[in-house]
Amino acid sequence: MKNLNSEFSVEQLVGEELEQLEQHFAEQTHPDELEQFDRASLKELVAEHETPFMVLDLEEVEYQYLALQAALPGVKLFYAVKSLSHPSLIKRLKNLGSQFDLATTGEVELVKGLGVQGEKCIHTHPIKKDKDIKAALEFGCHRFVVDNPAEVLKFIPYKDHVELLVRVSFRSQDAVVDLSRKFGCALEELPGLVNLAIENDLTVSGLSFHVGSQSLSPMAQVNAIKASVHAMNEMTHVHWKWLDIGGSFPVSYQGPVTPIEDFCAPLMDALKELPEDIEVFAEPGRFISAPAMIEVMSIMGKAKRGARIWYYLDDGVYGALSGQMFDHAKYPISPLKPVDPMGDFYPSVLAGPTCDSVDVVDEDIELPELQVGDIMVARQMGAYTIASATEFNYYPKPKVVVVEDLMDHTDDN
Numbered sequence: 001m002k003n004l005n006s007e008f009s010v011e012q013l014v015g016e017e018l019e020q021l022e023q024h025f026a027e028q029t030h031p032d033e034l035e036q037f038d039r040a041s042l043k044e045l046v047a048e049h050e051t052p053f054m055v056l057d058l059e060e061v062e063y064q065y066l067a068l069q070a071a072l073p074g075v076k077l078f079y080a081v082k083s084l085s086h087p088s089l090i091k092r093l094k095n096l097g098s099q100f101d102l103a104t105t106g107e108v109e110l111v112k113g114l115g116v117q118g119e120k121c122i123h124t125h126p127i128k129k130d131k132d133i134k135a136a137l138e139f140g141c142h143r144f145v146v147d148n149p150a151e152v153l154k155f156i157p158y159k160d161h162v163e164l165l166v167r168v169s170f171r172s173q174d175a176v177v178d179l180s181r182k183f184g185c186a187l188e189e190l191p192g193l194v195n196l197a198i199e200n201d202l203t204v205s206g207l208s209f210h211v212g213s214q215s216l217s218p219m220a221q222v223n224a225i226k227a228s229v230h231a232m233n234e235m236t237h238v239h240w241k242w243l244d245i246g247g248s249f250p251v252s253y254q255g256p257v258t259p260i261e262d263f264c265a266p267l268m269d270a271l272k273e274l275p276e277d278i279e280v281f282a283e284p285g286r287f288i289s290a291p292a293m294i295e296v297m298s299i300m301g302k303a304k305r306g307a308r309i310w311y312y313l314d315d316g317v318y319g320a321l322s323g324q325m326f327d328h329a330k331y332p333i334s335p336l337k338p339v340d341p342m343g344d345f346y347p348s349v350l351a352g353p354t355c356d357s358v359d360v361v362d363e364d365i366e367l368p369e370l371q372v373g374d375i376m377v378a379r380q381m382g383a384y385t386i387a388s389a390t391e392f393n394y395y396p397k398p399k400v401v402v403v404e405d406l407m408d409h410t411d412d413n
């Protein structure tokens, strides 16, 4: 850290805390984090729209979808609508040939209204009310996921119209969001569940799993594929048609993650063991939606508290940054104005606007000195962000501005 002594005097910092901060920040570098974006277009958007607002880049949606499809050749992609359900994104994916992973009647209604066909969808929520099953069937979606006996029995009235996938739980220590704690039967329970369905004249056609979201290693999925192949081979009395390998494909928030083609290569290898006539599905959410949206906020207040400068943003963890609480994500946030990497940086805090003290976005960020009114941009903000935003304190959720082509991929290899 170079100069702490501008508007706030260095004497105000507490000795030990200052030392630690200096050491921590001296190790950091300050690249231009928005260099991949078209800054001029961002500035135009800021001139046009009141902050806070989200910018959804449809070309980025397409880029991510095609990148994943290229890394998983032959695998049918069902976009997990829950991660970001903006109609423009759904329409773009529909035009690209994507299918859809739905979990609620609300999601059924949404995609139906956008012209998606029921047979292009799979209902993946392992726990449903009868009316949810009915709504999905009326829509034409007949593939459902189950993971327990009570759920299997709910399908008896619809036995001639449904095909079931049984979800198995495979825990992963490498996933940021553990989804196999709450859902999925144990592998040992699988034969009993399959047989219960068969005894009740229900059709079991597939297995599914979701090892957890934002998986930092492909190994859990590889092992889950191997175990599924083994289970299918054991249960020869079932006519297996599908294996659904879930979501979990990671994106980069604070540090790099395994590039998608490297992440998927071992999955493709493991899938080679499947009998040829089995179709493979995946349910990507985050990988497609996260990089496609940014949030533009402004600094609405500034205060020096102890050793740090607090900046109060006009959105926070009760708004679109809610993913910090629910999704365990930490979004990269930086000023819109170009930052001089050799300039002065200060230990700072970014806080949200609400009256709750839990509404702190980053307590440990170094920033050049900023002013009230300056614009801040949070990236990787598409997945599980606005989807879980509240309007606490009557702060409205940020609106979404839809654009084409805000990102530059010219340096990608």
Ligand SMILES: Cc1ncc(COP(=O)(O)O)c(C=O)c1O
Binding pocket: 080, 082, 083, 101, 124, 125, 179, 210, 212, 213, 214, 246, 247, 248, 249, 283, 284, 285, 286, 287, 383
């Ligand atoms: C059943 C199911 N499928 C797919 C997804 C999407 O996962 P991801 O965002 O990791 O791709 C989720 C996420 O919660 C899920 O619960």
